[in-house]
Amino acid sequence: MASVRAPAPTSPAEPPGGAATDTTDGVLVEARGITQTYPGVTALEDVAISIRAGSVHVIAGENGAGKSTLVKILTGTESPTRGEVIIGGRPAAEDPQLFHRIGYVPQELSLFSHMTVAENLFMPFEQSGYGGALLNTRRMQRNAAEQLERFKINARPEQQVQSLSVSDQQLLMIARALSHRELDVLILDEPTSSLTASEVERLFDLINALRDEGKGIVFISHKSEEVFEMGDETTVLRNGKLVGTYPMADLDERRLLSLMAGREVDTDERFKPEVDEGEVILQVRGLTGPGFENISFELRRGEVLGLAGLVGAGRTESMQAVFGYLPVKSGDVVLDGEPLKLGDTSASVRAGLLYLSEERKLHGILPLQSVLHNIGVTLFDETARRGLISASKERARVSEIVQRFDVKTSSLGNRIMFLSGGNQQKAIIGRAMALQPKVLILDEPTRGIDVRTKIEVYRIITQLAEAGVGVIVISSEMTELRKCSTRIACLYAGRIQAEFDNETCSNEELVTAIFGGRRDEQ
Numbered sequence: 001m002a003s004v005r006a007p008a009p010t011s012p013a014e015p016p017g018g019a020a021t022d023t024t025d026g027v028l029v030e031a032r033g034i035t036q037t038y039p040g041v042t043a044l045e046d047v048a049i050s051i052r053a054g055s056v057h058v059i060a061g062e063n064g065a066g067k068s069t070l071v072k073i074l075t076g077t078e079s080p081t082r083g084e085v086i087i088g089g090r091p092a093a094e095d096p097q098l099f100h101r102i103g104y105v106p107q108e109l110s111l112f113s114h115m116t117v118a119e120n121l122f123m124p125f126e127q128s129g130y131g132g133a134l135l136n137t138r139r140m141q142r143n144a145a146e147q148l149e150r151f152k153i154n155a156r157p158e159q160q161v162q163s164l165s166v167s168d169q170q171l172l173m174i175a176r177a178l179s180h181r182e183l184d185v186l187i188l189d190e191p192t193s194s195l196t197a198s199e200v201e202r203l204f205d206l207i208n209a210l211r212d213e214g215k216g217i218v219f220i221s222h223k224s225e226e227v228f229e230m231g232d233e234t235t236v237l238r239n240g241k242l243v244g245t246y247p248m249a250d251l252d253e254r255r256l257l258s259l260m261a262g263r264e265v266d267t268d269e270r271f272k273p274e275v276d277e278g279e280v281i282l283q284v285r286g287l288t289g290p291g292f293e294n295i296s297f298e299l300r301r302g303e304v305l306g307l308a309g310l311v312g313a314g315r316t317e318s319m320q321a322v323f324g325y326l327p328v329k330s331g332d333v334v335l336d337g338e339p340l341k342l343g344d345t346s347a348s349v350r351a352g353l354l355y356l357s358e359e360r361k362l363h364g365i366l367p368l369q370s371v372l373h374n375i376g377v378t379l380f381d382e383t384a385r386r387g388l389i390s391a392s393k394e395r396a397r398v399s400e401i402v403q404r405f406d407v408k409t410s411s412l413g414n415r416i417m418f419l420s421g422g423n424q425q426k427a428i429i430g431r432a433m434a435l436q437p438k439v440l441i442l443d444e445p446t447r448g449i450d451v452r453t454k455i456e457v458y459r460i461i462t463q464l465a466e467a468g469v470g471v472i473v474i475s476s477e478m479t480e481l482r483k484c485s486t487r488i489a490c491l492y493a494g495r496i497q498a499e500f501d502n503e504t505c506s507n508e509e510l511v512t513a514i515f516g517g518r519r520d521e522q
């Protein structure tokens, strides 16, 4: 297999003020010898990357490998400790305006939800030319309509952003990045994490069109299928170091994962709790509320119930209602034989029911506080005596959790906001597990988590089930549900459409139910 280093450097010498955005060999942006250190961490060490015109360049690496740090340097958000970024053949350090040619679309939606589509597209107005004494609303709306047409976004210029679907908002963020200025390179960080399969297709059509226009696209994703579908070449990082840059055609999934991990990774493993199902631990009866209707099911100790369905099928809403985060109109929940007080999340936690949201923001993470404090706070009952926390006990327990969940942090005292996204997620899961719940609901538990850690999470889910916990997993990834569930319930339009034994059902049966079909219609 051809293992190539980062593509050859371009000539840095462009005439001053020259508008060349492309160099002879098609390299639009290049980073050379990049080292980035933070207190106690070397996030990148001597890394190089070249982004070419008309190419989708994947940056691959496990959680904490340095992908986001490299992106921050390519976009000029951070200056590297050592090394340089060359844009259009010129050192960007000498002319920071060059960074305007690089657009970045973050993973999380970052639009002004109470403002209109047109306003979101063209803010800040001074920069986009719509500002001045009077806001030129008519002209702005006309141009917004053109952008909406170009990017095939289902929205009107005067519509409030909050009423748009997630995928339309995602495309709007890309349109916004591209409508301000002439971009050479667009960086997309996990752009598909909240999209359904057909929405992903729409996004990929747009990326392909941009590639055909000669843009350079940087694509970050933990989903192998997407990386192989979209990527032309990939730069692999491991522990902040450059492993190499490879044409995608020279790789397969196994090879890419082993380059990322530094060793072979077994992705075929299936997980099944080695335990007989116990008594019923959770009963949900006729639960009806906003976005879901007549949800009824039972969960036994030792069982992993997967919830499949399209975005909007009511999985998250119904489970948040079970947990007490959303209101219900009717129905009841019985936990371990006792009726659960609905609409009261504290009562649920006290009773042993935990829900881990896909939105990290909802987890009550304290970003400015240390990893020690963020995890330690939930261990109070274990580590305190007569209201006083034993610092050594707390530290020992937290460090055990950090090790077990492979949370990469320079120290326990490190602020949790400085951890990579995936490592924050692992810390959150570890913290929840430490509470020893009776029933644990995990909503998209491996979003943003690398493949090797995903396997670790499945193993932990299995161990929890074996220890007698009832586990519910909501996931948009069918392979994930098939890997770790004992039973799968498919929701469609707010109702449970069908339930299957994971051992005996087929993918076709599951997909039919997810799309609202019935078994006898197949």
Ligand SMILES: Nc1ncnc2c1ncn2[C@@H]1O[C@H](COP(=O)(O)OP(=O)(O)OP(=O)(O)O)[C@@H](O)[C@H]1O
Binding pocket: 038, 039, 041, 042, 043, 061, 062, 063, 064, 065, 066, 067, 068, 069, 070, 408, 409, 410, 418, 419, 420, 421, 422, 423, 448
């Ligand atoms: N501002 C910072 N201060 C301290 N450490 C940091 C800071 N930013 C990043 N790091 C550390 O640098 C390393 C690389 O993090 P980075 O976010 O680039 O990883 P990543 O590959 O994007 O991971 P993920 O897939 O989890 O998003 C991690 O160990 C992280 O904790």
